[in-house]
Amino acid sequence: MVGANGQLGSEINVLSPLYPQYEFVFLSEANLSILDFDAVRSVFKVTKPDYLINCAAYTAVDKAEADREIALKVNAEAVSYIAVLCEEYKTGFIHISTDYVFDGNASVPYKPDDITNPQSVYGDTKLAGERLAFRNNPSTILIRTAWVYSEFGHNFVKTMIRLMKEREEIKVVNDQVGTPTYAADLADAIMKIISSEKWVPGIYHFSNAGIISWYDFALAIKEETGSNCRVLPVPTSQYPTSAKRPAFSVLDTSKISVTYSLQITNWRGSLLKCLKRLTTLLPQHED
Numbered sequence: 001m002v003g004a005n006g007q008l009g010s011e012i013n014v015l016s017p018l019y020p021q022y023e024f025v026f027l028s029e030a031n032l033s034i035l036d037f038d039a040v041r042s043v044f045k046v047t048k049p050d051y052l053i054n055c056a057a058y059t060a061v062d063k064a065e066a067d068r069e070i071a072l073k074v075n076a077e078a079v080s081y082i083a084v085l086c087e088e089y090k091t092g093f094i095h096i097s098t099d100y101v102f103d104g105n106a107s108v109p110y111k112p113d114d115i116t117n118p119q120s121v122y123g124d125t126k127l128a129g130e131r132l133a134f135r136n137n138p139s140t141i142l143i144r145t146a147w148v149y150s151e152f153g154h155n156f157v158k159t160m161i162r163l164m165k166e167r168e169e170i171k172v173v174n175d176q177v178g179t180p181t182y183a184a185d186l187a188d189a190i191m192k193i194i195s196s197e198k199w200v201p202g203i204y205h206f207s208n209a210g211i212i213s214w215y216d217f218a219l220a221i222k223e224e225t226g227s228n229c230r231v232l233p234v235p236t237s238q239y240p241t242s243a244k245r246p247a248f249s250v251l252d253t254s255k256i257s258v259t260y261s262l263q264i265t266n267w268r269g270s271l272l273k274c275l276k277r278l279t280t281l282l283p284q285h286e287d
């Protein structure tokens with residue numbers, strides 16, 4: 001796996017002892033930059049992997065607006081090369097993409113075959129990566145996800161917990177709706193796909209179930225953590241960012257659920273699981 005230190009990579013690492021039939025190789029950016037094509041080829045030559053899960057990405061959505069070149073390199077050019085190697089070594093390529101490939105103007109959940117129309121540099125570079133992955137390796141399994149959080153790295157849940165401790169009042173946008181994805185649930189889905197030994201190439205969508213706004217998500221975090229901080233809903237216009245966010249980001253997860261017999265769990269239960277792990281099992285990971 002590449003990008004092993006990110007949210008998703010770390011959750012797959014946590015899960016890996018449950019799959020003793022596989023020998024995992026976790027490569028973080030410090031061990032292997034996916035921009036170093038020679039090094040990536042050497043890893044394939046030495047390990048001849050049965051599967052490669054690409055958890056590496058340039059994910060700084062706002063920064064990407066001014067940093068298109070590097071975002072394109074990580075999210076598209078490197079993906080293209082990994083796809084070539086996966087094809088050459090007959091390696092099952094699992095690549096991760098994003099709801100930001102859509103424009104967010106829909107009113108029903110996005111299906112994998114719906115028309116893409118990214119509104120940000122990040123979304124644009126991820127879409128370029130999707131296309132190159134399939135062009136070079138038609139057997140790719142590509143999973144788009146959204147609103148990812150976990151006990152690792154930086155994310156909305158950890159930021160809210162910190163801000164709710166520091167401030168008496170916070171404002172959160174209530175006109176962007178979507179579904180959170182607990183990275184541990186996505187990691188579980190990926191491992192179930194691999195261990196099913198049923199390889200059905202194509203685009204899939206994965207998130208938890210339910211539809212909420214960021215404000216609803218913040219309120220749930222406040223309730224579950226017992227915070228006294230006031231949480232106020234605001235429109236996106238009051239929270240300007242460099243990159244445009246889709247107003248509607250709900251993904252239709254039925255294809256992955258049917259193809260791989262996956263139970264898609266509700267976002268609230270998964271939030272609880274993550275909060276529990278943050279406060280009890282892994283206090284050192286608090287933001």
Ligand SMILES: NC(=O)c1ccc[n+]([C@@H]2O[C@H](COP(=O)([O-])OP(=O)(O)OC[C@H]3O[C@@H](n4cnc5c(N)ncnc54)[C@H](OP(=O)(O)O)[C@@H]3O)[C@@H](O)[C@H]2O)c1
Binds near residue numbers: 006148154
């Ligand atoms: N986070 C979200 O809300 C979200 C939403 C939709 C889709 N996704 C997609 O889900 C996937 C996993 O996201 P995530 O939240 O786990 O991301 P993340 O926590 O930002 O992790 C990405 C990882 O990629 C690594 N990376 C960056 N450049 C690299 C390079 N040149 N070589 C090797 N590794 C490199 C980063 O290393 P450093 O830590 O050293 O920078 C980081 O560990 C990504 O494809 C992302 O686009 C994420």
